[in-house]
Amino acid sequence: MPNQIPDPTVEQSGDVNDIYEVTSPQTSQEKAITSTREKEQKGVSLITRDLIQIKEELDDFSHQLGNNLEDSKLPGLTILAPLTDHLPNKSVPTGNKTSFELGIVQDCKVSFPLMKDTNQVSADKELVAPFTMVTLATEMNNSTDNVNTNVHFSGETLPVTVVSAAGNSAVNVNTSKQQVVILQKPQPPNHSSLSVSLPTVVASFQPVGQLSKPATLVCSQPSTVCTSTVYVPLTVGKNSEKIVVPHSTVTIPQQTPLVAQTAPKRPCLMPSGQSVTKIMLSKNSLVSNQSGNPVAVAVTNVATGSITSQQHTILLASPGKSYSVTKPITSTGPSVMRGVTGNSNKQGFYLLSPVKSPGTKVTMIPVSLPKSPQKIAPAPACGTTSNFPRVAIATAIAGGSTPTVTTTCTVAKQTTMPATTTKVLWKTVVPATVKSSTSAAGSVPQTIKLVAASGLPQVLMKPGNLPASNLSGPGASPVVCPIQVPGSKFPYVRLVTASTQQTSVSTVVTPRTATVGPVSGIRSMAHSAQVGTSTVQTVGMSSNQLRFAVPIVPAISGHSQVKILSIASKPSSSAQRVLFPATTVTTTSQVHHPASNSTLGISQLTPGTSALLSGSNNMTGLVVLPAQYLTQVQQGQQVSSGALLSTNFLLSSGQGQNILPVPVSANTETPNSHQQAYIPIAAATAPPQGLESVTHQSNPIPAPSRHQVNGVALDCKERRPCNCNKSQCLKLYCDCFANGKFCNSCNCANCYNNLDHEEERQKAIRSCLERNPMAFHPKIGKSKEGDQERRHTKGCNCKRSGCLKNYCECYEAKILCTNLCKCVGCKNFEDSSERKTLMHLADAAEFRVQQQAVAKTKISSQLQDLPIRPPISASGERLPFSFVKQEVIEATCHCLLAQASDGEESQLTYVELEKLVVKEFGRCLMQIIETANQTKDLIPET
DNA sequence: GAGTTTGAAACT
DNA sequence: CAGTTTCAAACTC
Known part of the structure; x- marks a missing residue:
C-alpha cells in the first residue's frame, strides 16, 4: 500500500x-x-x-x-x-x-x-x-x-x-x-x-x-x-x-x-x-x-x-x-x-x-495464510502448465537391487511459515522389455515426503531414508550430497551410493524405470521418475556406481524431463564433471553409450541434467550444467577451456566432442560434503502466470529480476545483455547474475559471471544469499495458493515514478502494486485513470505494431505473389512496360502539358480541358504500345 | 548517444 | 533497521 x-x-x-x-x-x-x-x-x-x-x-x-x-x-x-x-x-x-x-x-x-x-x-x-x-x-x-x-x-x-x-x-x-x-x-x-x-x-x-x-x-x-x-x-x-x-x-x-x-x-x-x-x-x-x-x-x-x-x-x-x-x-x-x-x-x-x-x-x-507449502524450486521455466511443485528425483538402482525406492526429500525450513507435507508416490517399474537382474516387475508405491517451506529451498535427501539396497549396489550406503550448480538457482541433491565396488567401464547397463506417480509410459533403457507430470530419467545407467544429481526442478510441472545420464568413462579419482544441458537444446548431437550401445540425444537432456562418471569411489564425475549454459556453449562463447576439465562424449557422428568443460568446484564435489555450504538457489514460488502459455521446455533458472517481465522470463524469449561496469556482474545489479545466468553476449566490463571466475561467482552467490536467502527467487509470484494473480513478492518502493514506468518492478511486470509495496504516489492500481490511459496507449501502440506487422506480411506476401514480369517475354518480345522509361514519361508529360496549354488558349472549359488531356494520355499510351510492337518485330527470334 | 532519472541493491 | 551510497536500467533530449 x-x-x-x-x-x-x-x-x-x-x-x-x-x-x-x-x-x-x-x-x-x-x-x-x-x-x-x-x-x-x-x-x-x-x-x-x-x-x-x-x-x-x-x-x-x-x-x-x-x-x-x-x-x-x-x-x-x-x-x-x-x-x-x-x-x-x-x-x-x-x-x-x-x-x-x-x-x-x-x-x-x-x-x-x-x-x-x-x-x-x-x-x-x-x-x-x-x-x-x-x-x-x-x-x-x-x-x-x-x-x-x-x-x-x-x-x-x-x-x-x-x-x-x-x-x-x-x-x-x-x-x-x-x-x-x-x-x-x-x-x-x-x-x-x-x-x-x-x-x-x-x-x-x-x-x-x-x-x-x-x-x-x-x-x-x-x-x-x-x-x-x-x-x-x-x-x-x-x-x-x-x-x-x-x-x-x-x-x-x-x-x-x-x-x-x-x-x-x-x-x-x-x-x-x-x-x-x-x-x-x-x-x-x-x-x-x-x-x-x-x-x-x-x-x-x-x-x-x-x-x-x-x-x-x-x-x-x-x-x-x-x-x-x-x-x-x-x-x-x-x-x-x-x-x-x-x-x-x-x-x-x-x-x-x-x-x-x-x-x-x-x-x-x-485472510488466512496460505497453508500449502511453498513450492520447491519453482523456476519460472517455460512450457509449464501445472502448478505442481516439482521435485525431480531419480534413483540409481544398481543391478541386482530391488527397484523399490524410498526417498525422503526434505526442504530445509528456513522460515516460520508452516510447512506441509506433500506426498509423492514413488513407484519403481521395471520394464518388461528390458533385461534386468531384478525380478521385481511390479511397482511398489513408495512415499516421498516433500516438506516444503517458504525458506530456502534446500533439499536434503536424508541418507537414512534411502535404503542402500535401493540406491546402489549391495553394501553401498546412500549418500546425500547437496550440490550447488553454478548458475543454477535450484538446489541439486545428489544421491550417491558410496559403493566400494570398482566399476568397469564396460559394465552393462541394466535400465529400469523408476516412476513416481502415474507412469505414462515406460522408457526403455532409462530410469524415469515422475513427479506430477515431470519426469526424471536416468538414461543408460551403466553400473551400480551410478550417481546422480537431482535438481529440484522448478515447481512448475510440465512435460520437461530431467534425464540423468551415466557415462562410461575412465575410472578416475579426480573430480570430473560432465555437464549436460539444463535446457532442451536443439542440437542433434547424441551421446553414445558404449556399454549399452545406445545413443542418447543430448537434446533429450533437460534442465539440471547431470550425471556421474562411474568407476570411481570418489564423488567425482558429477555432471551438471546450468540451464542456459549449453546454449551459450553452442554459441561458442563464454566457455574457456583453461583450467577446465572436459569429458569426451562419443557422438553419434563418431566425433569426440568436448561438450562441457566445467571447472571443478570444490563446494560441489567435495566428498562427504553433506553439510557443506552448498548454495541452494531456488525459487520457492510458483512460476509466473504468464509462463503457462509458453511452450518451451522448463528452465530451472528462475528469473527473479527485471527480465521476468510480464511474468515471463525473458530467457524464454530473449534476454537483454547487461552493461555492467563496476559490479563485475557478480551482484544483483547485474540482471544476468540475478537471473542465474552466465553473461553471454553482454556488454559488461570486467565480467566475472562466467566459468572462468566460478570461484568468485560462487562467493558472490553465497554472499547474496546471506543477505537475502530469497535473492534468487522470482520476484513475481502468485499471491497465494491457487491464486492466479501475480504479485511482486516484495513490492516496489517507488517514489517518483508513480509506479507507471518501468522503473517500477511491478509495472514492468505488468502487475498491479499491492499492499506489499511501499511506493509513494502509486498510480498502478486497478482503477487508476493514469494507468488505464497508459494501458490504452500501450494497447493502441501494440495494436498498431501488430497491424503494421500484418500489413507488412501481407504486402510482402502479395509482392511475392506478383509475377515477375521480365522486360522480355518468353518469346523474346519486349513487353510494353519496358518502354516506360524516364524519357518516355517526360515526353508523355510534355505532350499532356502541351494539350492542356492548347486547351487553355482555346478557352475550353475545365471539363473539356480534362477530356483533352486524357485523350492525349491515351494517345501517348497507344504510341508506346505500338513502339513496343514494332520492337517485337525487330527482335530476331532466337 | 550522452546525460539524467530512478529505484533496487549494497553498504554503513 | 534506517539512512546513504552504489549501480545499472530506464528514460529524456
Missing part, C-alpha cells in the same frame, strides 16, 4: 503514526479536496476552515441532539452548553456534573466527569445503540472521585451518553494506563450487543446524528488521555464472542494471520461504489477477532466527515503495509497489526478514515 499524504489534522496532532492509503480512486471532487488539502498543508491552515464548517454543521446537529435527548432514556445526559460555543482549544470542564460537553474540534478539550457508582452509571448496561463509542478514562482506577477526563477530538464530534457497564464482560478493557475508545458498529438483530465490563466507569458516546468530518480522533496527550482508538466490530460476533482489547490491541484470529498476505492494491469499493481512501493504523496494536469473522471498522466520510452507522468491513487481505503484521503474538497466530513507518514511541490509532459517504461499507476480512 502506498504511502499517502497524511491527514493534515492528524499530522498536526503528531500522534498518529501511520497513515496509509487503502485505495485512492478519487472522484474529481475528492481530488479537488485532496488538492486543496495538499495546498493547505503547505501553509494554509485547513483546520480553521474545517472547524468553521464543523461548527456550522454542529449548530444544527446540537439542536437535533438536544431534541433527541429529551426523549432519550439514557440517564443523566445533559447538554450544558450549545455546541456552537465550542471553539478550538477551548476547554469546557463540567466539574462534577453528571453531564458533559462535546468537544468538536482539534485540541478542544472535552471534559466530562466519569463518575463511579452514580446514577448516571448503570451496571451491565448493554450498549446496543446503533452507534456506540465507549471511552475509558485514564487513570480512573486511581480516582474515587469524579474524573474529569480530557478527550480530544480532532475534527470530530460525537453525541455522548454517559453510561457504564459491569459484570460479565464481552469486552475487557484495561483502563489502568490507556484510554480506549471503542466504536461499535450497528448490530444486526441476531447479533449480540456489546457488553462492556469495566472496573470503573465507562462513558459511551451514542451518536444521534451524523457527523460531518473525518473521524480523526487525535489524542494530543496520548500518554495520559486517549492512546488508541479501536473500532471493534460486533456485527458478526456470537453471543459468547469475546473481544479482548488489552491495551488497545486488536488480535487477529489464529486462522487469519496476516503475515505474507497481500492483496492487490485495489480500492476498497463499497457497495455504493464508494471507496475507503485512508486507513490509519497504529503500532503495537492488535486486532482481536477470535471468531475469525470479518472485522468491521468504523468508516468516516472524507467528504462529509460523517460516521456511518452501517456496517463497515474492510478486507484485511493485505497486511503488508496498511495491515502489516509484524509478528505473531502467540504461537497460535495472532498477529500484530502495525504500520511500517512512524514513530514507534508514539501511540497511535486504529483509525479508518474516510470514505466518501456514509452508508458505505468496508469489510475487514481476516
Whole structure:
C-alpha cells in the first residue's frame, strides 16, 4: 500500500503514526479536496476552515441532539452548553456534573466527569445503540472521585451518553494506563450487543446524528488521555464472542494471520461504489477477532466527515503495509497489526478514515495464510502448465537391487511459515522389455515426503531414508550430497551410493524405470521418475556406481524431463564433471553409450541434467550444467577451456566432442560434503502466470529480476545483455547474475559471471544469499495458493515514478502494486485513470505494431505473389512496360502539358480541358504500345 | 548517444 | 533497521 499524504489534522496532532492509503480512486471532487488539502498543508491552515464548517454543521446537529435527548432514556445526559460555543482549544470542564460537553474540534478539550457508582452509571448496561463509542478514562482506577477526563477530538464530534457497564464482560478493557475508545458498529438483530465490563466507569458516546468530518480522533496527550482508538466490530460476533482489547490491541484470529498476505492494491469499493481512501493504523496494536469473522471498522466520510452507522468491513487481505503484521503474538497466530513507518514511541490509532459517504461499507476480512507449502524450486521455466511443485528425483538402482525406492526429500525450513507435507508416490517399474537382474516387475508405491517451506529451498535427501539396497549396489550406503550448480538457482541433491565396488567401464547397463506417480509410459533403457507430470530419467545407467544429481526442478510441472545420464568413462579419482544441458537444446548431437550401445540425444537432456562418471569411489564425475549454459556453449562463447576439465562424449557422428568443460568446484564435489555450504538457489514460488502459455521446455533458472517481465522470463524469449561496469556482474545489479545466468553476449566490463571466475561467482552467490536467502527467487509470484494473480513478492518502493514506468518492478511486470509495496504516489492500481490511459496507449501502440506487422506480411506476401514480369517475354518480345522509361514519361508529360496549354488558349472549359488531356494520355499510351510492337518485330527470334 | 532519472541493491 | 551510497536500467533530449 502506498504511502499517502497524511491527514493534515492528524499530522498536526503528531500522534498518529501511520497513515496509509487503502485505495485512492478519487472522484474529481475528492481530488479537488485532496488538492486543496495538499495546498493547505503547505501553509494554509485547513483546520480553521474545517472547524468553521464543523461548527456550522454542529449548530444544527446540537439542536437535533438536544431534541433527541429529551426523549432519550439514557440517564443523566445533559447538554450544558450549545455546541456552537465550542471553539478550538477551548476547554469546557463540567466539574462534577453528571453531564458533559462535546468537544468538536482539534485540541478542544472535552471534559466530562466519569463518575463511579452514580446514577448516571448503570451496571451491565448493554450498549446496543446503533452507534456506540465507549471511552475509558485514564487513570480512573486511581480516582474515587469524579474524573474529569480530557478527550480530544480532532475534527470530530460525537453525541455522548454517559453510561457504564459491569459484570460479565464481552469486552475487557484495561483502563489502568490507556484510554480506549471503542466504536461499535450497528448490530444486526441476531447479533449480540456489546457488553462492556469495566472496573470503573465507562462513558459511551451514542451518536444521534451524523457527523460531518473525518473521524480523526487525535489524542494530543496520548500518554495520559486517549492512546488508541479501536473500532471493534460486533456485527458478526456470537453471543459468547469475546473481544479482548488489552491495551488497545486488536488480535487477529489464529486462522487469519496476516503475515505474507497481500492483496492487490485495489480500492476498497463499497457497495455504493464508494471507496475507503485512508486507513490509519497504529503500532503495537492488535486486532482481536477470535471468531475469525470479518472485522468491521468504523468508516468516516472524507467528504462529509460523517460516521456511518452501517456496517463497515474492510478486507484485511493485505497486511503488508496498511495491515502489516509484524509478528505473531502467540504461537497460535495472532498477529500484530502495525504500520511500517512512524514513530514507534508514539501511540497511535486504529483509525479508518474516510470514505466518501456514509452508508458505505468496508469489510475487514481476516485472510488466512496460505497453508500449502511453498513450492520447491519453482523456476519460472517455460512450457509449464501445472502448478505442481516439482521435485525431480531419480534413483540409481544398481543391478541386482530391488527397484523399490524410498526417498525422503526434505526442504530445509528456513522460515516460520508452516510447512506441509506433500506426498509423492514413488513407484519403481521395471520394464518388461528390458533385461534386468531384478525380478521385481511390479511397482511398489513408495512415499516421498516433500516438506516444503517458504525458506530456502534446500533439499536434503536424508541418507537414512534411502535404503542402500535401493540406491546402489549391495553394501553401498546412500549418500546425500547437496550440490550447488553454478548458475543454477535450484538446489541439486545428489544421491550417491558410496559403493566400494570398482566399476568397469564396460559394465552393462541394466535400465529400469523408476516412476513416481502415474507412469505414462515406460522408457526403455532409462530410469524415469515422475513427479506430477515431470519426469526424471536416468538414461543408460551403466553400473551400480551410478550417481546422480537431482535438481529440484522448478515447481512448475510440465512435460520437461530431467534425464540423468551415466557415462562410461575412465575410472578416475579426480573430480570430473560432465555437464549436460539444463535446457532442451536443439542440437542433434547424441551421446553414445558404449556399454549399452545406445545413443542418447543430448537434446533429450533437460534442465539440471547431470550425471556421474562411474568407476570411481570418489564423488567425482558429477555432471551438471546450468540451464542456459549449453546454449551459450553452442554459441561458442563464454566457455574457456583453461583450467577446465572436459569429458569426451562419443557422438553419434563418431566425433569426440568436448561438450562441457566445467571447472571443478570444490563446494560441489567435495566428498562427504553433506553439510557443506552448498548454495541452494531456488525459487520457492510458483512460476509466473504468464509462463503457462509458453511452450518451451522448463528452465530451472528462475528469473527473479527485471527480465521476468510480464511474468515471463525473458530467457524464454530473449534476454537483454547487461552493461555492467563496476559490479563485475557478480551482484544483483547485474540482471544476468540475478537471473542465474552466465553473461553471454553482454556488454559488461570486467565480467566475472562466467566459468572462468566460478570461484568468485560462487562467493558472490553465497554472499547474496546471506543477505537475502530469497535473492534468487522470482520476484513475481502468485499471491497465494491457487491464486492466479501475480504479485511482486516484495513490492516496489517507488517514489517518483508513480509506479507507471518501468522503473517500477511491478509495472514492468505488468502487475498491479499491492499492499506489499511501499511506493509513494502509486498510480498502478486497478482503477487508476493514469494507468488505464497508459494501458490504452500501450494497447493502441501494440495494436498498431501488430497491424503494421500484418500489413507488412501481407504486402510482402502479395509482392511475392506478383509475377515477375521480365522486360522480355518468353518469346523474346519486349513487353510494353519496358518502354516506360524516364524519357518516355517526360515526353508523355510534355505532350499532356502541351494539350492542356492548347486547351487553355482555346478557352475550353475545365471539363473539356480534362477530356483533352486524357485523350492525349491515351494517345501517348497507344504510341508506346505500338513502339513496343514494332520492337517485337525487330527482335530476331532466337 | 550522452546525460539524467530512478529505484533496487549494497553498504554503513 | 534506517539512512546513504552504489549501480545499472530506464528514460529524456
